[in-house]
Amino acid sequence: MRDGKIGIIKNSRRIIAFLSFILFLQILFFSACTTQNLDLKVDEYIRAHMKMKKFSGSILIAQKGKILLSKGYGMANYELDVPNTPQTKFLLGSITKQFTSMAIMQLQEKGLLSVDDPLKKYIADYPDGEKITIHHLLTHTSGIPNFTSFPEYTKTMMLFSPVEKTIERFKNKKLEFTPGEIHKYSNSGYILLGYIIEKTSQKSYETYLEENIFQPLNMANTGYGHNQPIIKNRAAGYSLGKDDIVNASHIDMSIPHGAGALYSTVEDLYLWDRALYTEKLVSKSSLDKLYTPFKSNYGYGWVISQLFKHKRISHGGGINGFRTDISRYPDDDVCIIVLSNFEHSSTGKISQDLTAVVFGEKYELPKERKAVKIDPKIYDAYVGQYELAPNFIISITKENDRLFAQATGQPKAEIYPESETKFFLKIIDVQIDFIKDEKGEVTQLILHQAGEDRPAKKIK
Numbered sequence: 001m002r003d004g005k006i007g008i009i010k011n012s013r014r015i016i017a018f019l020s021f022i023l024f025l026q027i028l029f030f031s032a033c034t035t036q037n038l039d040l041k042v043d044e045y046i047r048a049h050m051k052m053k054k055f056s057g058s059i060l061i062a063q064k065g066k067i068l069l070s071k072g073y074g075m076a077n078y079e080l081d082v083p084n085t086p087q088t089k090f091l092l093g094s095i096t097k098q099f100t101s102m103a104i105m106q107l108q109e110k111g112l113l114s115v116d117d118p119l120k121k122y123i124a125d126y127p128d129g130e131k132i133t134i135h136h137l138l139t140h141t142s143g144i145p146n147f148t149s150f151p152e153y154t155k156t157m158m159l160f161s162p163v164e165k166t167i168e169r170f171k172n173k174k175l176e177f178t179p180g181e182i183h184k185y186s187n188s189g190y191i192l193l194g195y196i197i198e199k200t201s202q203k204s205y206e207t208y209l210e211e212n213i214f215q216p217l218n219m220a221n222t223g224y225g226h227n228q229p230i231i232k233n234r235a236a237g238y239s240l241g242k243d244d245i246v247n248a249s250h251i252d253m254s255i256p257h258g259a260g261a262l263y264s265t266v267e268d269l270y271l272w273d274r275a276l277y278t279e280k281l282v283s284k285s286s287l288d289k290l291y292t293p294f295k296s297n298y299g300y301g302w303v304i305s306q307l308f309k310h311k312r313i314s315h316g317g318g319i320n321g322f323r324t325d326i327s328r329y330p331d332d333d334v335c336i337i338v339l340s341n342f343e344h345s346s347t348g349k350i351s352q353d354l355t356a357v358v359f360g361e362k363y364e365l366p367k368e369r370k371a372v373k374i375d376p377k378i379y380d381a382y383v384g385q386y387e388l389a390p391n392f393i394i395s396i397t398k399e400n401d402r403l404f405a406q407a408t409g410q411p412k413a414e415i416y417p418e419s420e421t422k423f424f425l426k427i428i429d430v431q432i433d434f435i436k437d438e439k440g441e442v443t444q445l446i447l448h449q450a451g452e453d454r455p456a457k458k459i460k
Contacts, residue, residue: 011449021036026307038068038218041357048365051348052221053245054429055339056238057347058084059264061354064333066276066360070266076341078245089263091225091337093317096262097190098290101138103197103299105286106212110340112200115289115311120367122196123167128175134196136179137189138301139294143175147252149392149408156322157251163195163205164253174180176390183296184389187259194258203259227253234263235341237321241426248321248343267338272337276328282361294354307352308361310334316348323349334358346429346449369424376401378420381442382434386456394456395446405432 002359010129024265042059049055056074060067072084109345117137120129128143147153156169167344170188176342177184185431194205201208214222227232237248264272275281291313293304305312310329325347336354337458338347356363379398385395388407395406403423406412415423415432423432431448435455447454 004153006174029320036158038146038357040172042071042354044068044351045357045363045365046350047253048367049345050074052366052368053240054341054342054366055345056234056342057090057338057345058083058086058088059314059339059354059381060270060335060337061358062270063358064336067270070079070270078236078238078443084235084256084341085233086202086267087221087233087265088341089221089231089265089338090324090341091237091260091319092262092264092324092339093256093260093319093322094187095264095269095315095317095326096256096258096260097215098301099262100197100258100327101290102213102281103208104134104138104193105282105290105300107197107200109282109286109448113196119192123171123192127172132179133252134193135294137193140183140187140189140286140300141180141295141446142189143177143179143182144186144192145170145173145176145401146188147185147191148187149410151269153186153248154411157255158249159252160252163191163198163257166191167195173240180362182390183294184315184392187256190259191257197258207262209262211357213281217271219268219271220266222262222268223416225253225263226263231263237319237341237343239321240342242345245342245366251320258320259460260317266339269339270335273326273328273337277333294418307355310355310359314351317440318343323347324411327351327355327444328354332359344427348449351428357434366429369416369418369426374417374420376384384458386445387459388454388456394445395460 031252038061042061046055046059050073058072059069061069070086072086072088074084076082076088078142081254085446104115106111108115113134115133115135117134118130119126119132124128132142132144147166150169198205210223238245239248276287289301293299293306297305301315302315305314311331312327312329313327314327317435321341321343323340323343323345327336334356334453336351338351338354340347353363379437382396383398384396386396388394391409397404402411403415404416413427417423421434424430429449433446433448435444435446436444437443442458444455444457447456
């Protein structure tokens with residue numbers, strides 16, 4: 001009887017072990033199918049962008065510490081037919097700002113500065129420097145004009161400029177508003193932060209980040225994107241010409257500094273993502289400060305928002321020849337990284353749609369927009385200036401029966417009619433709707449870009 005009970009127990013254990021093994025195989029099979037399904041959906045979506053010559057780059061999608069997809073698309077160099085891979089290095093543009101803000105928080109923890117310090121502590125003769133704090137610079141609320149929007153920027157960006165000389169370009173410009181009152185994105189603030197990092201650490205911006213962020217995280221494929229050195233696996237940057245892609249305009253990489261000078265890979269940025277769940281670089285209280293929005297959902301080098309009801313911590317980047325985006329969903333442990341060497345790529349929209357793929361939300365495959373023929377006389381009512389933000393104007397002009405849009409500090413681009421009131425750009429994924437009042441007069445336009453709808457009142 002006793003032997004019988006032992007046999008039953010042993011058989012039960014075998015059955016439980018067998019069922020557990022079957023369950024394990026089912027989980028593996030489901031996981032493999034889910035990953036394969038995601039891979040197919042992403043491939044279909046990205047190749048639709050590529051067909052329209054609107055994407056070339058690398059993508060990484062990860063969830064709960066597991067990389068679901070890491071893949072290159074298009075070419076790192078179209079002249080030499082070198083393909084993009086997960087190891088290709090892209091200029092990051094403004095994704096650089098999150099590394100600058102991390103360096104500031106490290107220096108604060110070391111007691112070398114405080115985010116409440118006034119700017120005059122570091123540049124004694126800076127106008128209104130007693131009113132502007134490091135906190136204002138971090139959150140784009142300083143009121144300092146954005147030097148990359150200056151009319152002369154397209155020329156000065158090609159010239160070597162030490163950080164002190166770049167600061168001189170905007171130092172004596174009048175503040176656009178009282179510090180702390182308004183959020184207005186300004187690369188000038190992060191140039192100043194890069195300078196402050198150098199002054200307090202007694203190291204170059206590049207060296208400080210290398211020693212205190214990149215090396216500790218084993219980010220061996222991340223650094224300052226100097227023009228002169230040979231950087232293995234560096235992608236060339238491209239723009240969209242009239243009929244095809246062309247090489248992007250030159251920028252001397254001394255210019256972007258703490259606002260946008262870094263390069264990296266999708267794999268290295270994933271190491272960065274993983275580290276941000278730990279206290280390896282700074283304490284939890286400092287991390288929380290990075291992710292605390294001050295105005296307009298902006299923290300310290302990060303945008304804090306929601307997408308599909310999931311908390312999102314993200315930032316995009318753009319610099320000559322490149323567009324980038326990193327989006328982190330901390331409550332879900334999801335990370336989506338999109339790096340492109342096409343400056344006309346809508347990486348923000350791509351990241352948004354890839355998020356929809358991951359969370360099972362609706363999205364649409366991109367398709368070519370078609371211009372329709374309308375009477376050019378209709379354009380006359382749209383000509384004028386539209387204020388998108390203080391001191392940021394979209395000018396609409398008519399030339400030879402064609403309509404053009406030009407934002408402050410940016411090149412002019414033709415906009416094409418989709419209907420009598422709806423227009424679109426071909427070079428980037430932007431739409432413009434002209435709005436009329438009850439009298440039929442145009443009073444504003446609405447700019448649709450990267451999932452945002454931004455109204456601009458007609459002022460002239």
